[in-house]
Amino acid sequence: MASIAFDTVSPKRLADVHARNEARTAWLLASPAIVLMIVFILLPVIAVIGLGFTNFELGIDKFRFVGLDNYSHLFTDRTFRKSLWNTTVYTAIVAPVSIVLGLGVALLIESETTAKSFFRTAYFLPVASLIVAMATVWQYLFHPTIGPINALLATVGIPGPNWLGSAGTVLYSLSIIGVWQSVGFNMVLFLAGLTAIPRELYAAAEVDGARSAIDRFRLVTWPMLAPTTLFVTTISIINAVKVFETVQTLTEGGPNRASEVLLFTIYHEGFVYLHVGYASAMTVVFLVILMVLTFLQYNVLDKRVHYS
Amino acid sequence: MSALSLSGITKSFGDNAILKGVSLEIEPGEFIALVGPSGCGKSTLLRILAGLDHADSGEIVIGGREMSGMAAADRNIAMVFQSYALYPHLTAGQNIAVPLAMRRLSRGQRLPFVGSFMPGQRSIRKTIQRDVAEMARSLKIDHLLDRKPGQMSGGQRQRVALARAMVRQPSVFLMDEPLSNLDANLRVHARGEIVDLHRRAGVPTVYVTHDQAEALSMADRVAVMIGGNLLQLATPQVIYDDPAHVDVARFVGQPRINLVPALAEGGRVAFGGIRMALSDDREAGTDVTIGIRPEFVRLSDNSNDALAAHVERIEFLGSEVIVYCKLDAIGETMIAKLTPAEAAGVSVGKPVALTLSPDKAMVFAADGRRLAATPVAADSIKERAHG
Amino acid sequence: MSTATFNTGRAIRVTVLSLGALIFLSPYIFMLSAAGKTQSEIFTSALSLVPQTFYYVANFTKAFSRVPMGTLLWNGVMVCGLIFFFQVLVAIPCAYAMAKLKFRAAKLLMAMVMLGLLVPIHATALPLYVAFDSASLLNSYTALVAPFSISVFAIFMFLQFFRAMPDDLIHAARLDGMSEIGIVARVIVPNAWPAVTAFAIFSVVAHWNDLYWPLIVISKQGFATPPLGLMYFRAAEAGDDYGALMAATMVITLPLVAAFLLAQKRFVEGITMTGLKG
Numbered sequence: 018m019a020s021i022a023f024d025t026v027s028p029k030r031l032a033d034v035h036a037r038n039e040a041r042t043a044w045l046l047a048s049p050a051i052v053l054m055i056v057f058i059l060l061p062v063i064a065v066i067g068l069g070f071t072n073f074e075l076g077i078d079k080f081r082f083v084g085l086d087n088y089s090h091l092f093t094d095r096t097f098r099k100s101l102w103n104t105t106v107y108t109a110i111v112a113p114v115s116i117v118l119g120l121g122v123a124l125l126i127e128s129e130t131t132a133k134s135f136f137r138t139a140y141f142l143p144v145a146s147l148i149v150a151m152a153t154v155w156q157y158l159f160h161p162t163i164g165p166i167n168a169l170l171a172t173v174g175i176p177g178p179n180w181l182g183s184a185g186t187v188l189y190s191l192s193i194i195g196v197w198q199s200v201g202f203n204m205v206l207f208l209a210g211l212t213a214i215p216r217e218l219y220a221a222a223e224v225d226g227a228r229s230a231i232d233r234f235r236l237v238t239w240p241m242l243a244p245t246t247l248f249v250t251t252i253s254i255i256n257a258v259k260v261f262e263t264v265q266t267l268t269e270g271g272p273n274r275a276s277e278v279l280l281f282t283i284y285h286e287g288f289v290y291l292h293v294g295y296a297s298a299m300t301v302v303f304l305v306i307l308m309v310l311t312f313l314q315y316n317v318l319d320k321r322v323h324y325s
Numbered sequence: 326m327s328a329l330s331l332s333g334i335t336k337s338f339g340d341n342a343i344l345k346g347v348s349l350e351i352e353p354g355e356f357i358a359l360v361g362p363s364g365c366g367k368s369t370l371l372r373i374l375a376g377l378d379h380a381d382s383g384e385i386v387i388g389g390r391e392m393s394g395m396a397a398a399d400r401n402i403a404m405v406f407q408s409y410a411l412y413p414h415l416t417a418g419q420n421i422a423v424p425l426a427m428r429r430l431s432r433g434q435r436l437p438f439v440g441s442f443m444p445g446q447r448s449i450r451k452t453i454q455r456d457v458a459e460m461a462r463s464l465k466i467d468h469l470l471d472r473k474p475g476q477m478s479g480g481q482r483q484r485v486a487l488a489r490a491m492v493r494q495p496s497v498f499l500m501d502e503p504l505s506n507l508d509a510n511l512r513v514h515a516r517g518e519i520v521d522l523h524r525r526a527g528v529p530t531v532y533v534t535h536d537q538a539e540a541l542s543m544a545d546r547v548a549v550m551i552g553g554n555l556l557q558l559a560t561p562q563v564i565y566d567d568p569a570h571v572d573v574a575r576f577v578g579q580p581r582i583n584l585v586p587a588l589a590e591g592g593r594v595a596f597g598g599i600r601m602a603l604s605d606d607r608e609a610g611t612d613v614t615i616g617i618r619p620e621f622v623r624l625s626d627n628s629n630d631a632l633a634a635h636v637e638r639i640e641f642l643g644s645e646v647i648v649y650c651k652l653d654a655i656g657e658t659m660i661a662k663l664t665p666a667e668a669a670g671v672s673v674g675k676p677v678a679l680t681l682s683p684d685k686a687m688v689f690a691a692d693g694r695r696l697a698a699t700p701v702a703a704d705s706i707k708e709r710a711h712g
Numbered sequence: 713m714s715t716a717t718f719n720t721g722r723a724i725r726v727t728v729l730s731l732g733a734l735i736f737l738s739p740y741i742f743m744l745s746a747a748g749k750t751q752s753e754i755f756t757s758a759l760s761l762v763p764q765t766f767y768y769v770a771n772f773t774k775a776f777s778r779v780p781m782g783t784l785l786w787n788g789v790m791v792c793g794l795i796f797f798f799q800v801l802v803a804i805p806c807a808y809a810m811a812k813l814k815f816r817a818a819k820l821l822m823a824m825v826m827l828g829l830l831v832p833i834h835a836t837a838l839p840l841y842v843a844f845d846s847a848s849l850l851n852s853y854t855a856l857v858a859p860f861s862i863s864v865f866a867i868f869m870f871l872q873f874f875r876a877m878p879d880d881l882i883h884a885a886r887l888d889g890m891s892e893i894g895i896v897a898r899v900i901v902p903n904a905w906p907a908v909t910a911f912a913i914f915s916v917v918a919h920w921n922d923l924y925w926p927l928i929v930i931s932k933q934g935f936a937t938p939p940l941g942l943m944y945f946r947a948a949e950a951g952d953d954y955g956a957l958m959a960a961t962m963v964i965t966l967p968l969v970a971a972f973l974l975a976q977k978r979f980v981e982g983i984t985m986t987g988l989k990g
Contacts, residue, residue, distance in 0.1 A: 036814070042892040043815035050806035051821065053862035058828050061836035068839065075842065125729050132726070138976060139733035142740070145972035148921050149939040150965040153946065154739045157746060157954050165742055168758035197736065209984040220377050221410035223397040225489070226427030235437075236423070240414040259832060262923045266943065280834055280924070287838050288928050297838055304835045311830055 119203025210245030598630030828864035
């Protein structure tokens, strides 16, 4: 009976029918994701870009198109410029330090045989802990009069500064917390990269004459880690630019905007002062910075870093 | 003086004894194949020779110098790895230059940016480039010098690995199964190339492989290692015709040697037309094993000394036919290697009569040692088949 | 290269690692110690680790009475659970379609996913807030969960994973007569378990920790997530009772830390998996 049916339909038409069925099923399966992507990613991004061209404020019904006024205002906005500067300084400290420390700890742990998991846990614990909670603990540690850090410094006769309360040191204190929070994450990524290096390369290096650990690091470890290093660098920089929780919890941008960072400024403009239009323009700048940083790293360096 | 000498090398990993006292000596310019099944310890021995691992006890003397305490980098040994271990981020030319750069440039001259300002480094780098180019030419890879390993075929990578090893003019070459990653046709071709290179370079070479055919075809002498022991070190011919241990006999030869149990009585052993008198007749009334290679098993029409058997399986290989026969008397399988003409008319299940060449049989003791034995005349002893 | 014997190299390594570990663990040590001190003791002896009078019970009682622990934890679990559930529910079919089926929009979809990876919640927060506000959906689970129900990172991760799965598995299922949905449910999901657990860890940690979005859409304590709850406690506890503050911190941070300590290997595997794909 089946053969009768097949006599009347050509193989090519069957193939077409199958292809269309497959495409239809694919659409069906992907449609929830597509819808949600449009609703929660695409449309809001378009809305943010659009709102950046208006003077929309929440609570005020009338708003109008103001062109590039918001952006030109950003140029002269001292708070925004300070915020950009602070974020840059913070990133410039936290990213390199946490990358170098992450690599260092990974190298040390990799060559250690016995207590590996204990050390890995110890360094990774900050990553798995609630940021807001640990920021609170650091607030206690950094306390100028009752905090252990200054007490420790006092025992060797150094008067500790007002870590979180003085404009000169607040950004550095936040950087310390930032590094503390990210080293473990970078360490795990580097450990994964290190274990992926074929052992025979190290043997070849030894036979070739690379006697010291530094020689082996330069000849084998560092080049073979390059893709991992690129990934870690990208992630570290982007996470540093997105700093928010510590600032919101501990300093609220103070003292005197010394710790004002991008996301905090956006949050305040948009959700506290309700200048949604202006904050949208800031958000667009923020997004552009993120995109530029990511594209720069991946498109320029990616080819140089993958060898096969 | 031997070029390389190992004495009493032992190595254990925890409770696992990998090397149980290995000694061997290599003459200058010799090509030694170190062969054995997986896990026999040959790669460990190679690593100890290279200085990548340290023996628990024993001595290593290379070119008259005691090497046991020396680091790998100081031993002037070159090694070709199974996966070639080429630095993926360097070009072929840079790969080959690494051992030269490590040895001829000082630490300061090797620094990435600052090094180019160090005195003398430019002339040294020129000589390095010259040596690299010369080596590349002799191995016919000079057109590949600017390519990275990821852009080369397996065979090309193998030649770059060889070049990197040879450019240093080491005192010993070590090769750890360098051909096992190549496909079969390429492998046979590469074998010839390596033997050629060795003849030209004249450097003593230790070549590790698990492939007995490779070992037999390439080496001046073959070292058979099984279970952490070096069972025999001899020329391929001797290894094949005159194995010192039943494991050596079993490991070498394709298809595998026939081994049947027998009983030595009064210093005599008899089986299927073979009559042997043991030189040392203290081995009276003991279990022995008789070994005979398949090419010495023939079909006969009928003969008093022939073994009755039935054909189990036939493998046609073109120039020869392998016939698996099950002996009627004792149930063991005997393999015969015949020419197509001799195998004509043989089919599965057919009863056959097997004759064995008497002077080609070997006798092994229960512990595996080869026993000296001479064939004797047919009627001096009665046949006793081991039940 | 690495031996278990004692030599100076190893001694230096272990010393450095231990000192570093001590520094990294010191916040926890001091948190534990301060949570048990009376206010006066905190003021006077900052460096002593063991409290002179064990004030743990009092501090914890204060913390528990001011902080609605149960509500916070419940909210945290519900929100993270719902987010994770929807993320996986949406991502797996989409990733499967992109990896194994042929349809014209696949490339476009891929571009959208890659772009989506660059857009964090902080960029889309403003219009979403306005939208939720006008729909009167603030202060609800919907507001907390909905924007995160789509995770392009999940799609990306599952996509890599599915691409590596052998096609033959799916062909065999088709020959057995399974529908595509059936294949997803009965073949893909069970085999995707490692990727799902790796993503689970990533998602739960990220959303348990999130302060920005809950801060924006929640103003009522009843719907507070753990980070938000701690913020309220800090605001309420305007004074310097660091003892109680440390106790509250301990309580809030304990669930995730405990989960981490119990499932360490999974955590590390999860991060590793995302990293090796990068």
